[in-house]
Amino acid sequence: MSSDPSIDPYHLPRHVAIVMDGNGRWAEKRHKPRLYGHKAGADSVRDVVEISREIGIEILTLYAFSSENWNRPAGEVTGLMSILQSYLTSELSRMLKNDIRLTCIGDMSRLPDGVRMVLQDSIQKTSGNSSLILNLALSYGSRNEMVRAARLLADKCVRGELTPEEIDIETISNHLYTAGIADPDLLIRTGGEARLSNFLLWQISYAEIYFTDVMWPDFRKKEFLLAIADFQSRERRFGKTGAQLRTG
Numbered sequence: 001m002s003s004d005p006s007i008d009p010y011h012l013p014r015h016v017a018i019v020m021d022g023n024g025r026w027a028e029k030r031h032k033p034r035l036y037g038h039k040a041g042a043d044s045v046r047d048v049v050e051i052s053r054e055i056g057i058e059i060l061t062l063y064a065f066s067s068e069n070w071n072r073p074a075g076e077v078t079g080l081m082s083i084l085q086s087y088l089t090s091e092l093s094r095m096l097k098n099d100i101r102l103t104c105i106g107d108m109s110r111l112p113d114g115v116r117m118v119l120q121d122s123i124q125k126t127s128g129n130s131s132l133i134l135n136l137a138l139s140y141g142s143r144n145e146m147v148r149a150a151r152l153l154a155d156k157c158v159r160g161e162l163t164p165e166e167i168d169i170e171t172i173s174n175h176l177y178t179a180g181i182a183d184p185d186l187l188i189r190t191g192g193e194a195r196l197s198n199f200l201l202w203q204i205s206y207a208e209i210y211f212t213d214v215m216w217p218d219f220r221k222k223e224f225l226l227a228i229a230d231f232q233s234r235e236r237r238f239g240k241t242g243a244q245l246r247t248g
Contacts, residue, residue, distance in 0.1 A: 005223065007225060007232070013231055014057070014058045016057055016059070017060075018187075018188045018190070019063045020044070020190060022191025022193075023041040023215070025037070026218070038083050041216045046091070048062075048220070049100065051224055052132055053100060053158065055225075059135060059181060064084065065137075066139075066199070067140060068141065068197075068198065070139070081112050085115045088118045088122050095134070098194075099131035099132070100131060100133075101132070102122045103136070103176055104123060105145075107139045108138065110139045114198075135178075137200075141227055148177075149172055149176050171200070183205070184204050184233070185208065186210045189209070190212055190216045191215050193211075208234050
């Protein structure tokens, strides 16, 4: 439960998703290499994971590496993979101690062997934990995810396991990477940009969206709690009127 007086512990988003933007620009403003910003961003990840578990968030999805990020300069991609592997290695004991379960969405087959091995090992060793699901979006793109789901469904139709008439919202959701995970209630994007960048396009249909100019390396517990407080100030109607919600 939250110890912060500004946060209502009974009105928390169940699932928070974050586009962690601004690492490179943060470093460039300090006349440092872009990887310096990515390394600093790992500290923000640690802070946000910690406060999420502390206040009672159930699921935290972090957009760690998009399918489009493979198009970045080879040196930056290699550096990002090295930072990811180091983070996973160093954080395993912390995840075990704090009852955090690690999961991953995206095309893991594209990840370097070393990263994939460490990732799979952490996923397996934390699989029994339940206080927080830390869900990393790696080599992830929402359009690719939807294409993959369409192919899976088409294949089932061809094999006679499914008819087109049986395909509904739930069926599609069950064939996405996020099958079995509640949709995000809150999407946060740092770094001053106001776009979705091919992230969880299906899943965020009814998510509240919070944009902030704060660069990811500067986004810590205080900034996260401000986003949660903003979420709690909103009226979520899901197509209904405010009057309907107030009268039950």
